[in-house]
Amino acid sequence: MRKIRNLAVVGIAATALLTLSACNSGSPDGTDGGGAPEADVEEEVTLEGSATYDAMVERGGPVIGVKEDQPNLGYLDATTNERSGFDIEIARWIAGSLGFEEGDIEYEPIASANREQALVNGDVDYYVGTYSITDQRKEQIDFAGPYFVTGQGFLVGADSEMTEVSGVEDFNGMTVCSATGSTPIQNIKENFPEIETEEYDLYSACVDDLLNGKVDAVTTDAAILIGYAAQYPDEVKVLDGLFTEERYGVGIPKGDAALQEHINTLFTDGGDTWQEIFDATLGQSGIEVEQPAVDPVE
Numbered sequence: 001m002r003k004i005r006n007l008a009v010v011g012i013a014a015t016a017l018l019t020l021s022a023c024n025s026g027s028p029d030g031t032d033g034g035g036a037p038e039a040d041v042e043e044e045v046t047l048e049g050s051a052t053y054d055a056m057v058e059r060g061g062p063v064i065g066v067k068e069d070q071p072n073l074g075y076l077d078a079t080t081n082e083r084s085g086f087d088i089e090i091a092r093w094i095a096g097s098l099g100f101e102e103g104d105i106e107y108e109p110i111a112s113a114n115r116e117q118a119l120v121n122g123d124v125d126y127y128v129g130t131y132s133i134t135d136q137r138k139e140q141i142d143f144a145g146p147y148f149v150t151g152q153g154f155l156v157g158a159d160s161e162m163t164e165v166s167g168v169e170d171f172n173g174m175t176v177c178s179a180t181g182s183t184p185i186q187n188i189k190e191n192f193p194e195i196e197t198e199e200y201d202l203y204s205a206c207v208d209d210l211l212n213g214k215v216d217a218v219t220t221d222a223a224i225l226i227g228y229a230a231q232y233p234d235e236v237k238v239l240d241g242l243f244t245e246e247r248y249g250v251g252i253p254k255g256d257a258a259l260q261e262h263i264n265t266l267f268t269d270g271g272d273t274w275q276e277i278f279d280a281t282l283g284q285s286g287i288e289v290e291q292p293a294v295d296p297v298e
Contacts, residue, residue: 036089036280037273039096050258052125053098061104064091065118065127065251068109069204071227072282074129076109083107086223086281087248090147091128093273094250097266111201113181116140119251126259127251130221132183133295142256143249144263147274149292151242152184153222155229157210158237162217165239171195174216177206183246184219203228211235221246226285247292257297264294 047053056062066088067074074087095105110118115131118124119141126144133143154171156162162170168187172194178185180199188195198215200206206218207228218225225238252259267274274291282289 036084037276039089039092039102041096041101042099045097045099047098047258047262050256050262052253052256052259053262055122056098056100056125061100061106062095062098062125063106063108063123064095065110065115065124065129066091066107067129068107069202070130070224071231072285073224073227075227084281085227086148086278087128087130089277089281090250091126093270093277094126094128094263094266097262111181112179113201115181115251119253122253125253126263130224131249131251132221132246133249134183137251141254142252142260143295144252144260145249145267145294146247146292147250147267147294148223148248148289150221150223150246150248152187152219152244152246153225153242154239155207155210155218155225155236156216156239157213158235160216160237162239165241165243168192168243169194171217175214176217176219177209177215178219179203179206182220184221184244187244188219207232207236221248223282226282226287230285249295260297264297267291267294 066083068076068083070085073085074083075085076083092102092105108118108124110124110127110129115127115129116137119127131143133146137143154165154176165171169192172192175196175198176188177198177200180201185197185199189197198206198209203218203220203224206215209215210218211232218228222238222242229236229238250263252263271291278289
């Protein structure tokens with residue numbers, strides 16, 4: 001069993017996340033660099049008062065909502081059928097802390113727009129997939145974390161005349177694509193009516209449109225865009241600048257305070273493991289960040 005030392009974890013400013021010199025680096029094929037630590041599986045776990053945990057035990061394992069089209073975050077290799085990325089490793093870490101092995105886990109890909117309903121319906125036990133903590137979402141579900149902080153960025157073609165952005169309004173008159181239900185596309189639709197928008201269930205469809213010249217830019221969290229920039233280093237680039245702060249949390253069913261406390265304690269006490277996971281996944285792109293402190297329970 002790996003010994004985990006307590007570390008003082010600090011918040012991260014969103015502006016510290018994106019370093020342009022690192023955007024087009026990473027592994028040659030744009031997928032994860034490998035070497036993520038194998039999740040320790042705890043024995044004799046007890047988690048009183050968590051109906052979600054009780055359901056996992058009765059089923060024999062957790063059902064985890066994930067993304068599978070985001071390199072270095074949540075990615076499914078169609079050839080090997082293996083999942084990898086920062087979010088996937090976080091999900092496995094949580095499962096191991098609850099006493100479940102990798103073979104016990106059932107992964108369920110859920111589109112951004114359907115995440116809250118999947119948790120409300122009990123289709124998944126928890127969700128780990130670039131899931132920004134917002135007050136609106138907390139009306140239906142709860143969050144553990146945050147375990148990562150990023151911000152809204154823009155991905156454009158490598159030959160685009162756009163070299164930097166001083167404000168989102170710089171895209172007025174252009175077409176910007178993002179995933180339906182994502183906070184970045186909601187921000188644009190609500191606050192920048194002169195920007196045309198295109199929406200899909202998957203970010204990869206937006207990237208395809210960008211590569212084919214059908215849209216002028218893709219917008220979402222910079223962490224996601226970095227993964228695509230590493231995948232297509234000669235064809236796309238991430239513009240400098242972040243325009244929101246997005247705090248990634250683990251989505252859990254509303255009212256499951258025991259599970260929320262368990263995951264928050266894992267994040268607070270597991271700084272070494274968090275860093276190992278980051279270094280083996282998102283850290284392969286060259287960015288350097290610090291683990292954020294978890295939110296106090298309201």
